[in-house]
Amino acid sequence: METMNIACDQLRSANSKELHVLAVDDSNIDRKVIERLLKVSSFKVTVVDSGSRALQYLGLEDDKNSAQFDDLKVNLIMTDYSMPGMTGFELLKKIKNSSTLREIPVVIMSSENILTRIDRCLEEGAEDYLLKPVKLSDVRRLKDSILKSEGDDEFRQIESQKRKRNDDRSPQKPTPKLARL
């Protein structure tokens, strides 16, 4: 009974813990708006102005895995598509090709409703493709989807830890979830 309660507490705290979003956009207006949209929706937010800065933040460029630290752990990346230098699509590819970062869901934001572009992004592993300007309802929908994935992953982790209680524990790697559009 007691272990059941602890498991439930862990699950509850996983869901009430603030999700951390890394938002990437070269437009300072869009950065300001997305930051506010996310904060109002109770996300923790980090905003950067380019793909290369995003990779620096994620620790990819330095070859260090800063995502290890719980505080800095990024639960979602939202990136503009059209950016000078590295596009959002290129950033998406780099993240999905990284063994340390590929589990992080990536959402593309774009003002252009181009089906071939949308298809390409989804095929490359994007979680979703949002048309700009992004709305509160988009962010809420996204949050529900991410929370569900996180919740399911946490639940599976807790269940597997319960099973391995008497053995040496090795953390289970959560299976990647492909959310529907």
Place this chain on the structure above:
Amino acid sequence: MERNQMHRQIANTRKSFFDQGYLDEQFIQLEELQDNSNPNFVEEVVTLFYRDSARFLHNLDQALEKRPLDFNKLDSLMHQFKGSSSSIGAKKVKTECTNFRAYCNAQNAEGCKRTYQQVKREYTTLKKKLEAYFQMSRQVGPIEMACRPR
């Protein structure tokens, strides 16, 4: 009484922006993001827009001076400006930006220059209207203040 009249005037002005097509739902979305912790959010975003726009328009002015016109560059610059306009809900400005980009795609120099004047006209009109609107709003303060005894 006077304060209520001012509030009514502000509300009517705001309504006219939507009725006359100057602003769209995105502006309302920005208003929904404003609260006691961020009481000036909308004005802050719009001010950022003026600052960015000055830069975009300057770059467009320069690009339109070049001979021959670089339509790709013009399109790219206007794409950015259109994005900003869209982010604050500047409906008429956005429409003119779309027209401009259509002329770019058609490599129509005269069309580009003509619609560019339209873009600037709509931008200037909206800027004046919004500046007056925010100034009025600041004068009355938040609606709750009107009821609070001093």
